[in-house]
Amino acid sequence: MFVDKDLQLNSLGKLKHFLSIQGQEQSLLTEILNTAESFADISAQQVKKFPLLRGKTIVNLFFENSTRTLATFELAATRLSADVLSMNIATSATSKGESLLDTIRNLEAMQVDMFVVRHSLSGAAHFIAQHTAPHISVINAGDGQHEHPTQAMLDMFTIRRAKQQFSGLRIAIVGDILHSRVARSQVHALNILGAEEVRVIAPKTLLPVEVESLGVSVYHDLTAGLKNVDVIIMLRLQKERMNSALLPSESEYFKCFGLSDEKLKIANKDAIVMHPGPINRGVEISSSVADGPQSVILQQVTNGIAVRMAIMSMAMQSNNARAE
Amino acid sequence: MRIAIFNGHIIDPANKLDELAGLYIEDGKIVAIGDAPAGFEPQTLIDAQGKIVCPGFIDLSTRLREPGQTHKATIQSETHAAASAGFTCLCIPPDTRPVIDTPEVLELIKDKAEQCAYKHIYPIAALTQKLAGKELSCMYALKQAGCIAVGHAQAAIQDLLVLRRAMEYAATHDLLLMYCPQESALSNQGCAHEGAMASRYGLSGIPVAAETIALMQCIELIEQTGCRVHFRGLSSGRAVSLIAKAKQSGLAVTADVGMHHLHLCDTDMRPFDSHYHVLPPLRSQQDKEALLAGVQDGIIDAICSDHQPHDVDAKLGAFPETEPGMATIEAVLPLMLRLVEQGNLDLVQGIASLSEFPAKILAINAGHLAIGGIADVCIFDAHEKWQINQQTWQSRGQNTPFWQDAMLGRVCFTIQAGKVIYSQ
Numbered sequence: 001m002f003v004d005k006d007l008q009l010n011s012l013g014k015l016k017h018f019l020s021i022q023g024q025e026q027s028l029l030t031e032i033l034n035t036a037e038s039f040a041d042i043s044a045q046q047v048k049k050f051p052l053l054r055g056k057t058i059v060n061l062f063f064e065n066s067t068r069t070l071a072t073f074e075l076a077a078t079r080l081s082a083d084v085l086s087m088n089i090a091t092s093a094t095s096k097g098e099s100l101l102d103t104i105r106n107l108e109a110m111q112v113d114m115f116v117v118r119h120s121l122s123g124a125a126h127f128i129a130q131h132t133a134p135h136i137s138v139i140n141a142g143d144g145q146h147e148h149p150t151q152a153m154l155d156m157f158t159i160r161r162a163k164q165q166f167s168g169l170r171i172a173i174v175g176d177i178l179h180s181r182v183a184r185s186q187v188h189a190l191n192i193l194g195a196e197e198v199r200v201i202a203p204k205t206l207l208p209v210e211v212e213s214l215g216v217s218v219y220h221d222l223t224a225g226l227k228n229v230d231v232i233i234m235l236r237l238q239k240e241r242m243n244s245a246l247l248p249s250e251s252e253y254f255k256c257f258g259l260s261d262e263k264l265k266i267a268n269k270d271a272i273v274m275h276p277g278p279i280n281r282g283v284e285i286s287s288s289v290a291d292g293p294q295s296v297i298l299q300q301v302t303n304g305i306a307v308r309m310a311i312m313s314m315a316m317q318s319n320n321a322r323a324e
Numbered sequence: 325m326r327i328a329i330f331n332g333h334i335i336d337p338a339n340k341l342d343e344l345a346g347l348y349i350e351d352g353k354i355v356a357i358g359d360a361p362a363g364f365e366p367q368t369l370i371d372a373q374g375k376i377v378c379p380g381f382i383d384l385s386t387r388l389r390e391p392g393q394t395h396k397a398t399i400q401s402e403t404h405a406a407a408s409a410g411f412t413c414l415c416i417p418p419d420t421r422p423v424i425d426t427p428e429v430l431e432l433i434k435d436k437a438e439q440c441a442y443k444h445i446y447p448i449a450a451l452t453q454k455l456a457g458k459e460l461s462c463m464y465a466l467k468q469a470g471c472i473a474v475g476h477a478q479a480a481i482q483d484l485l486v487l488r489r490a491m492e493y494a495a496t497h498d499l500l501l502m503y504c505p506q507e508s509a510l511s512n513q514g515c516a517h518e519g520a521m522a523s524r525y526g527l528s529g530i531p532v533a534a535e536t537i538a539l540m541q542c543i544e545l546i547e548q549t550g551c552r553v554h555f556r557g558l559s560s561g562r563a564v565s566l567i568a569k570a571k572q573s574g575l576a577v578t579a580d581v582g583m584h585h586l587h588l589c590d591t592d593m594r595p596f597d598s599h600y601h602v603l604p605p606l607r608s609q610q611d612k613e614a615l616l617a618g619v620q621d622g623i624i625d626a627i628c629s630d631h632q633p634h635d636v637d638a639k640l641g642a643f644p645e646t647e648p649g650m651a652t653i654e655a656v657l658p659l660m661l662r663l664v665e666q667g668n669l670d671l672v673q674g675i676a677s678l679s680e681f682p683a684k685i686l687a688i689n690a691g692h693l694a695i696g697g698i699a700d701v702c703i704f705d706a707h708e709k710w711q712i713n714q715q716t717w718q719s720r721g722q723n724t725p726f727w728q729d730a731m732l733g734r735v736c737f738t739i740q741a742g743k744v745i746y747s748q
Contacts (some may be wrong), residue, residue, distance in 0.1 A: 022524070100641055121642035122526040123596030131640075144644070174543030181526060208523030209531075 007129055014318035017129040017138040017139035018311050020147040021188040029156065029192055034156050035310035039079075040303065052313050053082035058113040060086040061103070062141070063119040068140055068277060068301060069151070073116050076308035084278055087114075100124065101131055108133050114316065115139070122146035122181075137315040145179050151276055152185030154307040156193060159231055160298050162272045166193040172225050172267075173216075174201045174257060175235030178208050178246075182276045191215045202257065205246040222257050226266040233274045234259050234271060234285045248284045259285045262292065272296045325367060325742055326350045328360060332372025332703060336379060337676035338683075338692035347377055349699040352742030357695060368744065372703050375736055379679035379691050380412025380700030380708050384502070384580050384628040385556060386653060388414075389720075392421025392430060397633040397720035399433070403442035404522070405439055405719035407746040409654045410702035411629075411734040413683075413690055414442075415502075418450035419477035425450040425461045427469035434470065444700070446472035446686065448502055451490045455479040460490055464497050464535075472686055473500040480508035484541060491551035500686070504556045505538035505563070506530075506604065515644045517559075517605040521590040527643060530605050532560040538710040539563055543570050546577065554685050555579040557630055559604035561614025568623045578685045579623070581615050582630035583659050584650055586668075588612070588725065598639040598646035599725040602630075616668055619677060627660065627674075629653040633721020651721030654712070658731035661706055665732070671706075703737040710734050 008023070010016040015028060023200045042048070062070055070086060077084040089103065104115070113139045117125045117201045122144030129138040142148040158165075163169055171190055177183045177200050187275050190198045200211060201219040212218060219225030226232065254260075259273065273285075273295045290297060327349040334345045341357070348356040348364055355361055386406060389397040406414055416433060418424035424433070430447045437445040449471035453459045458478075463474055474494050479643050481487045494501050511534045516522040518529025538550065539555065543566065546553050558564065567579045584602065589612040593600040600606060618624040632649025639646050660678065663669040669677075683691025690700055710716055710731050712724065738746035 119642065121644050123644070124642040126596045127642050143526075145528070145640070147526070184524070184526060209518050209529065210520040210523055213520040214524060 007126070010318045012318065014309075015314045016318050018149055018315055019125050019129055019138065019140045021149045021152050021185045021192065022147065026192050026194070029153070029189060032153055032307065032310050032314065033157055033160055034308040035314060036153075036303070039309045040306035042153055043288060045249060048079050049081055049227070050079060051081045053077070053080040056082045056114065056133055056316060057110070058082045058084050058114045058116065058312070059107055059112045060116045060141075061089065061107070061118070061173070062086065062087065063089050063117075063124070064142070066118055066141070068304070069118065072304040073141060073308055076305050076312060079305070080309055084209065087102060100127070103298055104128055108136065112136065113319070114312065116141050118142045120144055123197055135243060135319060137319055139311060139315065142181050144181065145184075146181050147185045148181040149185045150304075150308055150311055151182050152189040153311065154300060154304040155186055155274060155276070156189050157303045157307050158274065158296050159272070161299075161303070163230060166190065166195045169195045169196055169231060170197045170199070170229045171231040171233065171237065172199040172201055172229045173233045174222065174225070174259065176206045176237055176241065177202050177211060177235070178206045179238065180235050184214070187214050187216055189247055199225050199229070203247070206241070217322065222263055223266055226263060229267040232259065232264070232267055236278065237284050238281055254283055257282065259289050261286065261288050264289055271293065277301070326365060327368045327370065327379055327739065327742065328364065328366035329370045329372050329701070329703065332375055332377035334377045334693065335672055335675055336693040337672050338379070338680040339694060340360070341693065342672060343727045347693065347701065349701070349742045351700055354693055354695055354697055354699045357693060359696065366720040370703065370737055374705050374707075375705050376513065377701060377703050379693055380702045380738060380740060381410045381656070381678040382413040382682040382686070382691050383411050383631070383653065384415050384554075384626060384682050384685065385417055386411075386414040386629060386631045387633065387649070388416055388433075389633060390436065391429070392419065396635045399436045399442075400440045401632070401718070402633060403437060403440050403445075405651055407442065407738045407740070408718045408735060410657055410704060410738050412655060412700035412702070412738060412740040413444040413446060413688070415472055415686070416445060416447045417477040418448050418475055419455060419479065423450045423455050424448070424471070425453050425455070425466075427465050430466060430469045430471055441745065444690070448473045448475040450474070451476045451501065452481065452486065453493070455483065457481040457483060457486055460493055463493055463499055467497055467499055471499075472688070473502045473554070475502035476504070478504055478506065480506070482508060487542070488545050488549060491545050491549040491553075493621070495549050495551040498552070499715070501551055501553045502544055502556050503553055505535050505542060506532045507538040507709065510534035510537065515601060515605070515648070517590045517607040519590055519608055521593065532562055532611070533602060535560050536562045536566060539566050543575065543577070546575055553577050557582050557604060557628065558601045558615065558618075558624065559585055559607050559611065561611045564614050564618035564623055567618070571623065578625045580626040580682070580685075581619065581624050583627050583656050584630070584652055585612065586616050586627070586663060587620065587659055596643045596645055597725070598641070599650065599723055599727070601643060601646050602650055603648040603726045616663070620669065620673075625677070625685060627677045628682075629656045631719070633719050634723045635721075639723050649723070650725065651719045651723050652721060654717060655724060655726050655731065657704060657735060658733040661733035690731060699742040700737055701737075701739040702735060704735045706733045708732070708734040
């Protein structure tokens with residue numbers, strides 16, 4: 001099984017849909033980061049708007065609740081001068097494919113140019129990309145436990161700003177890897193961009209089987225796993241994991257896998273601490289670390305806008321190129 | 325009706341026939357093999373030059389979707405597809421709507437099949453009422469009405485006490501239990517084999533242990549209850565080992581595997597392509613090889629189509645929410661021949677695994693070409709090339725990952741109880 005690269009690129013090899021990091025070339029990821037740099041510089045100025053997507057309609061189609069991701073996608077689209085429609089569609093477990101397809105068909109009829117999709121099922125963004133009209137781009141804003149590629153790109157952006165390059169970097173991703181689409185995208189991105197080593201640190205209950213095959217080394221002990229690490233990415237722990245017999249309690253989890261000041265000292269002195277948010281203080285990370293000098297958690301949020309502007313404008317440009 | 329089939333290459337594994345000979349049919353029965361009986365005047369002549377004449381195939385699990393899901397398929401459409409694929413006997417799992425848990429539903433299916441001029445339909449009755457896993461079905465009445473076995477399709481039986489008592493009761497009436505081993509707590513609503521591929525694509529996995537634990541529990545209960553059990557649709561190498569051990573210890577168990585499990589593994593799946601969504605899931609390459617070895621060694625007795633036609637909508641969605649199952653019955657013969665071509669299966673054994681062996685599992689007088697026996701015959705051309713497409717495919721369900729694949733080997737005639745039910 002391989003991700004259909006053709007599905008994500010147009011006939012000229014340019015980005016059309018952004019569905020997964022897996023299968024992308026290093027050059028494309030670097031292009032996204034470089035484009036995002038230019039947006040980030042200008043975003044810091046007083047006038048933040050660009051006319052790049054003027055006249056385009058972007059629909060944020062969120063089948064799963066989100067605040068930050070939705071907000072940054074909205075801001076990114078607005079700053080590119082696009083018209084934005086955000087839809088929060090509560091989904092039930094029994095909702096069927098046809099309703100997903102019908103939703104897409106109805107919105108297509110309103111002549112939109114891009115869907116930004118979040119869905120609780122793995123493969124939903126793929127499905128939409130395969131069934132939508134050819135002029136529409138699809139950006140995956142998180143599908144089930146599969147991927148969250150724009151989040152991974154903003155994390156890469158944040159890492160590159162702090163560390164300049166990926167070669168030689170050791171990165172530890174700590175926590176619920178099993179259910180994390182963010183972790184999967186990050187692992188692929190870090191490997192494609194040439195990081196030295198990607199580690200995952202978690203109890204066995206929160207690791208997918210044969211996780212090594214994704215290109216990571218596995219640790220079950222935080223102390224051992226944090227040695228010589230340059231970047232620490234903490235993942236959010238969902239409360240419902242306690243009820244499904246994956247973990248005994250939040251306090252035991254924090255003792256074993258929570259990032260405290262003491263544990264942070266094990267990593268390299270200049271290590272940065274990241275978290276895709278929202279944070280459970282005292283569960284996966286202590287407040288002093290989250291708010292401390294090594295934390296870049298809020299920079300991640302800021303960078304999210306520039307990175308999403310880059311991805312949206314690139315995907316839309318490839319569509320324009322095709323239309324001409 | 326008198327039929328003469330001449331010039332054909334007869335392969336009948338049960339009677340160790342493997343030769344060029346004529347086959348003569350009268351009044352639904354085979355009357356001679358070799359030379360025609362004196363004064364035999366055929367009404368139908370079939371020249372089988374260059375073709376193989378073998379027993380009609382017997383399928384241990386075919387979903388017809390009727391009653392209850394005629395938007396997916398009908399008895400008419402699927403018996404026609406089965407006939408075009410050389411199948412002359414079909415076992416129907418009980419998960420129709422309503423469930424086959426009363427003689428009335430069973431008779432309804434038989435009546436409908438008869439209206440479609442398809443004779444050998446063998447409904448498998450539900451082991452428990454409504455397949456709910458709680459109360460026993462009226463197995464005696466269902467047996468009287470003609471069920472071939474009892475089973476629970478892919479429904480879970482969560483309570484082992486219910487399973488034990490159901491097996492005891494089935495044994496009381498000497499009914500065969502067709503059991504799909506799957507421990508639902510461990511399957512945990514997964515949709516793919518728990519392995520590197522599921523981990524990569526974020527699909528919730530079904531571990532091999534979901535199959536093997538249910539299998540071991542059932543084997544222990546066979547010892548306890550004396551129930552005859554056939555294990556349906558194995559998917560893992562470890563399950564094959566467990567069946568081998570059970571057979572070595574003298575237990576009279578049998579097993580089958582779906583044809584697709586001998587050809588596909590999880591790494592063959594196209595990303596999020598719902599046509600690969602099946603239960604049990606497509607497992608690893610090693611599992612596929614172990615299943616194949618199991619067939620070669622006779623540990624797995626039979627190969628089954630596990631035909632599950634779906635409507636388009638059932639497969640239209642994000643992978644986890646689509647309905648599992650493939651429409652496969654028309655691909656069974658060419659896929660069997662592909663195994664032969666690959667050197668993985670002997671042709672005679674391949675034919676036996678679709679005819680003689682399933683007949684033995686069901687204890688029916690079929691699956692062989694015996695003088696005086698019912699004339700269920702398949703005539704196929706092992707060298708005919710064709711493509712699976714809109715024109716060639718008969719089943720209402722087009723949900724197959726083999727769509728548009730080139731196939732080698734095609735059925736020319738299917739004769740059921742002495743009547744030609746399909747000719748190309």
